[in-house]
Amino acid sequence: METQAIELQTDVTFKWDNLRLMGAIEKEYENSFLVQVENPSKEIMEKYNGRMVISKKICEKILN
Numbered sequence: 001m002e003t004q005a006i007e008l009q010t011d012v013t014f015k016w017d018n019l020r021l022m023g024a025i026e027k028e029y030e031n032s033f034l035v036q037v038e039n040p041s042k043e044i045m046e047k048y049n050g051r052m053v054i055s056k057k058i059c060e061k062i063l064n
Contacts, residue, residue, distance in 0.1 A: 006033070011062040014054050022062065023052075031056055 006012065006025060012035060013022045023035040032053050040050040 006056075006059065006061050012054075012059040013062055014058045014060065016052070016054070025059075026051065029053070033059055035059070 006028075008025050008028065010025050011022060012025060012033070013020060014035070015021075019041075021037055022039075023037040025033045026036050027034040032055050034051060035054050036051050037044055037048075040048075044050060044052070
């Protein structure tokens, strides 16, 4: 997979627990992003407060 630069507030998609989720990047870390999940499930809200740290390797930029 080709690495692409992804900026803050960029919409991304990623796979988590066999679900395809979307969200916006809030913060960048060395190997991951803090993502605010769009339409989070009850489980994601309870466990992660709607925000998840996701590996850069599995985030894909959503092209408009």
